[in-house]
Amino acid sequence: MEDGAENIVIGTCSGCGAEPCGDHLLQGFRECDRRLEQYCREGFTGGEVTVQFLKTRNQPLTIMEITRCCVCYSRTHPTAMCLRLLDSRTCRCPICRSSQHDIGDCPDFNTMNLCRQVQLLVADRAGLPPLGKGFPWWDYLHRWMNDPVSENKVLSGFPWSEKFAKEITSREGGQHVKRLQAEFDKDFDRSVLPVDESTRTINGVYTNLWCPANVRGWVHSAGSSNQ
Structure with a gap:
């Protein structure tokens, strides 16, 4: 579904x-x-x-x-708003909801320009689990910030790290995320969700994701940001 x-x-x-x-x-x-x-x-x-x-x-x-989530089969939120999005075993590509390919091989995703890709992977996922398991959203962010199309802007929010997402879903044997999801489903207010300090700011993204992945080059807009 x-x-x-x-x-x-x-x-x-x-x-x-x-x-x-x-x-x-x-x-x-x-x-x-x-x-x-x-x-x-x-x-x-x-x-x-x-x-x-x-x-x-x-x-x-x-x-x-x-309306039904294809991850947990709930009828109170769509798939994109599921806090257990990374646990999906049937929906490898949440963009087109295919089980046959990952985001990187998605025809819909690959026809998008870089701005649209970053909007989908980063801006729209601020304060939420990343859209795809093992998919480097932070690499697309880095490319965008080094591209003139970004106009030297810095986004105000970023997705959770996979490590943080797994920690949230595993707490209390999964009972914690169920309660959290029920509260979030009331009006999808992201302020009720826990904050991943490791990706809260662009400096955190640089330290915890870009550096370990050996992504070269500090971004001017990031370096000049007060975040």
């Missing part, structure tokens, strides 16, 4: 009554029907039933909107 909201047609098409519906505008829902059957076999029973109106139909379609 994929993260985020997903609309699924339930039963026959209430617009024309056909099953399957031959309307070309509704062909995209055929795959959703197939997926729903798969989800039900896996034990999924939740969801919010709504209606969707199409300009070409006189009657609405019956829709079930679902």
Whole structure:
């Protein structure tokens, strides 16, 4: 099951009554029907039933909107907001949710420009577990900061280190992260999450990630930062 909201047609098409519906505008829902059957076999029973109106139909379609994390199977947060993201055994690439390749081999990721890659890997993950296990987000950050496109800027937040993420998920046999996730899921306020001091500032990233990985060259913008 994929993260985020997903609309699924339930039963026959209430617009024309056909099953399957031959309307070309509704062909995209055929795959959703197939997926729903798969989800039900896996034990999924939740969801919010709504209606969707199409300009070409006189009657609405019956829709079930679902959200489920592909790591812990929770319906209270999408995959990207799972604090156990690095524990996933089925979703190797959280960008396209594929189990066939890692982020580095993801076609979607590799077509992004450097700014978009850094936004996805670093800025959007500030104060959260890194997006991929063993994937060097800090290397992309270093390249971006040495590229003119960065305009000599320094980001204000960075992802957790893998070491810190593993420490959080292993506390109290996993019970600590469950409580933490429940609190975080209320409104996804990152201030309720613990802070990884090793990556809290750009100086921490330099000391704890760039140096051990032998990433050469101190970045001017980082060196001039007060962080």
